[in-house]
Amino acid sequence: MKNLLLGFILFLFVSCGRDQPNVGISFGDFIKPNYSTLVSFKYCTLKPSHSLNSLESFIPSLIERLSKENADNIEVFFYFPVRPSQTDISEFNLVLHHSNQQFLDKTNDALKALQFSNIADCQLEQESKNFSKLKSDTFATTETLVETMTCDYLQNYNFATLNLVFEQLISALADVSIGLELHYLETASPKQTFQWRTVFPSAEDRASFLEDWRLLQVSSEMQDLLAEQATCGESELFKSYKII
Numbered sequence: 383m384k385n386l387l388l389g390f391i392l393f394l395f396v397s398c399g400r401d402q403p404n405v406g407i408s409f410g411d412f413i414k415p416n417y418s419t420l421v422s423f424k425y426c427t428l429k430p431s432h433s434l435n436s437l438e439s440f441i442p443s444l445i446e447r448l449s450k451e452n453a454d455n456i457e458v459f460f461y462f463p464v465r466p467s468q469t470d471i472s473e474f475n476l477v478l479h480h481s482n483q484q485f486l487d488k489t490n491d492a493l494k495a496l497q498f499s500n501i502a503d504c505q506l507e508q509e510s511k512n513f514s515k516l517k518s519d520t521f522a523t524t525e526t527l528v529e530t531m532t533c534d535y536l537q538n539y540n541f542a543t544l545n546l547v548f549e550q551l552i553s554a555l556a557d558v559s560i561g562l563e564l565h566y567l568e569t570a571s572p573k574q575t576f577q578w579r580t581v582f583p584s585a586e587d588r589a590s591f592l593e594d595w596r597l598l599q600v601s602s603e604m605q606d607l608l609a610e611q612a613t614c615g616e617s618e619l620f621k622s623y624k625i626i
Contacts, residue, residue, distance in 0.1 A: 413542040415514035415566050419457075422486050422511075424476040426504040434471060436501050445625055447492045456480055458489075458626040461528060464585075464619035475620070476504065479513065486510070509569045511577070517555065517564040519581075524624040527582045533614035535574040541566070543611075560591040581622070 428437065437460075448458065457479035462471055480486055490506075498504070555562075565579035582588040 415512070415516075415541055415568070417512040417514050419479045419481055419513045420486075420510040421513045421567060422478045422480065423507040424478075424504040425507070426474050426476055426502040428472045428474075428502050429500070432501045437474075440496065440498065440501055441625055443496050444492060444498075447496065448489065448626055451485070451488055456485055456626060457624060460623045460625065461620035462623075464527070464621055474502075477622075483510075509571060511567040511569055514566045515563065516566055517562070519561040519563050521561070521581075521583045523583075526622045526624075527585050527588055528620045528622045529580045529582070529588070529617050530620070531578045531614050531617045533576055533578065533612040535576070535612050536610070539611055540574075541568070541576070558591060558594045560587045560594065562587075562591065 428434070441460075444458075448456070459475075459477040459479075461475035461477055463473060478486060478489055480489075493499075493504075561583060563581040565581065567577040567579060569575070582591065
């Protein structure tokens with residue numbers, strides 16, 4: 383279940399790779415995703431003396447300060463993990479979509495000036511990720527459910543293979559009634575690791591999607607085909623709140 387959605391995507395990915403096995407190998411260094419922004423992650427933990435109420439009270443000040451920058455193509459999200467039997471949330475991710483290093487520096491300066499370190503301890507991910515939105519949708523609210531999965535390509539596979547079957551992927555998604563977005567993230571370093579991010583309007587919509595997906599004939603072939611293409615960790619769910 384946890385690998386279901388990514389398996390679906392990689393099924394198309396693999397099937398095309400079987401028909402043209404040398405395409406990804408020959409053109410993998412030239413065919414790249416259409417990156418639109420950079421994404422930086424801060425992994426944060428609330429200090430023992432603070433709660434989500436402290437964070438909620440802090441956010442308007444952060445919005446006001448960052449809004450004064452008048453920067454285009456900037457988005458700021460808070461991701462809160464969704465885990466079984468979760469009763470208290472002390473961990474969260476501050477996720478920044480930005481066009482250049484300058485905005486990241488300004489965000490760090492804003493957090494420092496507003497003394498965010500008094501509320502939470504945060505660690506910035508070492509390298510920002512390139513971000514590509516493979517499928518877009520329009521959601522009614524700024525609160526969504528995000529499912530992420532980190533994978534490693536197996537030898538001779540890369541994004542070029544995925545690019546060859548992008549149109550088939552969108553066509554297959556047309557058979558599913560639930561709206562969603564598909565994101566692809568990858569560091570600039572020459573690594574075989576990438577991340578899929580699927581955005582649903584809500585947990586209920588994700589459940590409906592999985593029900594629809596199980597009715598498609600190709601779903602029974604997912605896991606074996608995924609194993610031929612890449613190795614992936616367990617998926618993670620987050621409630622996402624967009625503040626800018």
